[in-house]
Structures are given as C-alpha cells and as structure tokens.
C-alpha cells in the first residue's frame with residue numbers, strides 16, 4: 001500500500017503553525033503527503049490504498065531518544081542504587097567485557113521492542129559491536145543515529161584498533177537501511193579518553209563529515225577530576241580539543257556553570273537531558289531551563305535500561321516537565337509544550353534530522369505514533385498536549401509507523417519476534433551472569 005490515509009484523527013503535530021489538528025493525514029511511501037482539517041478531500045480518498053480510522057486515537061510524531069546504550073537492557077536490574085563510577089567500574093564494565101556480538105544483538109532487539117512499544121521511532125545508540133546494533137535497526141524498521149563509543153584507557157595499539165573500528169562502522173553504515181541509519185563518532189567521555197585520543201577522534205569526524213557524541217559533565221566528581229588533570233572544566237577542555245568544531249551532541253551536561261552554558265549555546269552544541277538516569281545514579285539535576293533560555297537544543301534520552309530502568313521516553317518527558325518546576329520553584333520552568341518539543345522536534349534537531357522527523361508536516365517522513373485515548377486518564381478532552389505530558393505513558397501507544405511502514409499494530413510488534421527476543425535475552429543474561 002503506497003498511499004494511505006488516516007481519517008477522523010486528533011493530531012498533535014508539533015508544527016508551531018498548527019499544533020493541534022482535527023482532521024486527516026495522507027502518507028505516500030515513506031513521507032507525509034498532505035494533511036488538513038475536517039474530512040479528507042475526495043481526491044485523497046480516491047488515491048488511498050487503505051484507510052486508518054483515527055477515532056479514539058491521538059496521533060503525534062514518533063518520539064526521539066537522543067542518548068542510550070540499547071544492548072545494556074541485558075543488564076537491567078543488575079546493579080541498582082549505586083553512584084556512576086562504582087556502577088561503571090565494578091558492575092557494568094566487567095559484565096560488558098564478556099559481551100559477544102550475539103549478546104549485543106539480543107540486548108538491542110529487546111531494547112528496540114521496548115522502544116517501539118512505548119512510542120520511540122528514532123534512537124541514538126553508543127556502544128560496541130555496532131554492526132549487530134545496525135542489524136537490529138534494519139530489521140526493526142526503526143530510525144537511528146549509531147556510534148561505536150571508544151574508551152581510551154588502554155595501550156596505544158588498542159586505542160588505534162578501536163578508533164579504526166569506529167571509523168569503519170561509521171563509514172560503512174551511514175545512510176544504510178534505506179537512509180534510516182546515520183552515524184557519528186564518539187569518544188566515550190573526557191575522563192576515559194586522553195586528550196590526544198579525543199583529537200584523533202575529532203579529526204576522523206572531520207574527515208568523514210560526521211557529528212560527534214559524548215558523555216560530558218555528568219557528575220561533580222568528573223568536573224573536579226577534569227580540573228585536577230587538565231586545569232579546566234570539561235566544556236573548556238573539549239572545546240580546546242576541537243570537539244565542538246563539528247556538530248555535537250553531549251549527554252547529561254548536569255554540572256555546568258553560566259560560562260559553560262554560554263559556550264555550548266555559542267558553539268551550537270546540543271544537550272541530551274537524561275533526568276531518570278541522572279536521578280538514579282545520584283548525579284544531580286541538569287540546568288535545563290537555563291540551557292533552553294540560552295538557546296541550546298535540549299532533547300531527551302533514557303540512557304540505558306541499566307540506569308533507568310526502562311526506555312519509556314514518556315517518563316523522561318513527564319519528568320523534564322516536573323523536575324525543573326520543583327528545583328526552581330517556578331511552575332513555568334519547563335512548560336508541557338516545551339517538554340514535548342524536547343522529546344520530538346528538539347531531538348530531531350540534535351541529530352541533524354530537523355525537517356525530516358519529529359513533526360507531522362507534509363514532506364516530512366511518516367514517523368508517527370497513535371495513542372489510545374479511550375483510556376480513563378485521557379478524559380476529559382481538555383488539552384491533549386497536557387495529557388501527553390502529565391498523564392500518558394508508553395503503555396498507551398497502540399500503533400507506530402516509521403517511514404510510512406507500520407511497526408506496531410494494536411500493540412503487536414510487526415517487525416520483531418517478541419517471544420523469541422524475550423527468550424534469547426534471558427538466555428544471554430544467564431550466560432553472562434555465569
């Protein structure tokens with residue numbers, strides 16, 4: 001079915017020109033062809049090879065998760081209630097050292113199933129064995145920005161091998177899966193990559209014409225250590241190493257001073273805010289209202305299911321709206337519409353996909369989700385933008401399309417075998433646990 005039509009739909013478009021629309025939307029191939037208020041014109045009906053009745057459904061753009069490590073879903077619930085360094089060094093890294101390509105494949109498949117079931121259509125993933133992650137993206141039909149994260153705490157020949165692997169992956173997979181995959185280059189963090197290694201990664205990003213992604217200023221301890229080791233805080237450190245000379249996306253950015261916020265704004269650096277992970281690892285609360293005021297594109301990420309412990313981006317949206325009210329004492333700190341933009345349009349902008357996804361608008365990719373608004377917590381129909389932020393959860397998502405192709409129908413996964421994934425993921429965890 002190349003051209004199809006949604007009728008009787010309530011749509012939160014995220015398009016400032018028409019944020020809410022009661023009407024119809026047509027899809028042609030991978031793109032939104034046209035949309036309008038009221039009932040669809042006869043010509044649209046004639047051209048449509050099929051029709052979705054939007055009654056009882058709320059349509060919006062698919063959500064965009066701008067920071068995560070999908071395969072770590074295999075480590076969900078393994079090490080809770082710890083601070084970042086202990087969690088990483090004593091629990092995550094020893095387990096990850098045992099990960100095979102198959103573990104990454106099944107862990108990522110598990111994450112993809114969870115993300116589709118909760119309305120995420122695009123995700124950013126930084127990990128190892130990335131061709132196996134890309135395989136899942138191809139099969140699942142999702143859209144993704146993928147990057148082989150490199151940790152430089154190793155001998156020079158190993159550093160070089162990892163960097164070469166990251167370059168090959170980025171070169172081989174950029175634009176694949178019918179254009180749904182794009183790639184980036186990623187030093188894991190300033191505290192795990194020596195300065196000369198970061199410079200080499202930045203140089204590779206320039207050669208490949210790709211963006212950069214890293215963890216930055218996640219904890220107060222990281223900032224203190226950076227000051228001790230290099231005499232400057234992480235933002236200035238990375239700026240001096242040229243990281244911001246390419247389009248960049250930094251995850252966390254919890255501990256920033258005013259000067260650093262100004263630098264990020266001036267360099268056009270995007271920030272992935274991960275409120276649940278930052279709370280769970282007791283890292284702190286990012287200065288999101290100040291970042292937004294400075295004009296920084298702040299989007300939302302779950303981080304991994306090992307520090308979250310789910311991949312429901314609706315939770316991050318809700319928390320982004322609530323948390324900063326509580327911290328600042330200002331109920332308008334992050335209004336509902338802004339939180340929703342963080343999960344959609346700002347997410348697209350953060351990874352160079354503005355004009356492609358994150359909004360329901362003719363010409364853009366048909367990445368859309370439909371929530372079941374017959375449930376009690378969507379009643380009364382006062383303000384659906386408010387309901388999406390303060391009442392909804394991923395469990396309300398009934399249907400998902402990416403590039404016009406349906407991935408979820410009445411909560412049934414169409415591209416992934418949920419039963420097999422459950423079985424294989426559990427088996428992989430058993431093997432890893434030993």
Ligand SMILES: CSC[C@H]1O[C@@H](n2cnc3c(O)ncnc32)[C@H](O)[C@@H]1O
Nearest residue numbers: 069092126127128149150151188215
């Ligand atoms: C080199 S692949 C990615 C690497 O990142 C680790 N990781 C997961 N969550 C976090 C986080 O919140 N801060 C820093 N690093 C994190 C993960 O365990 C992988 O080793």
Ligand SMILES: [Zn+2]
Nearest residue numbers: 068215251303
């Ligand atoms: Zn992370």
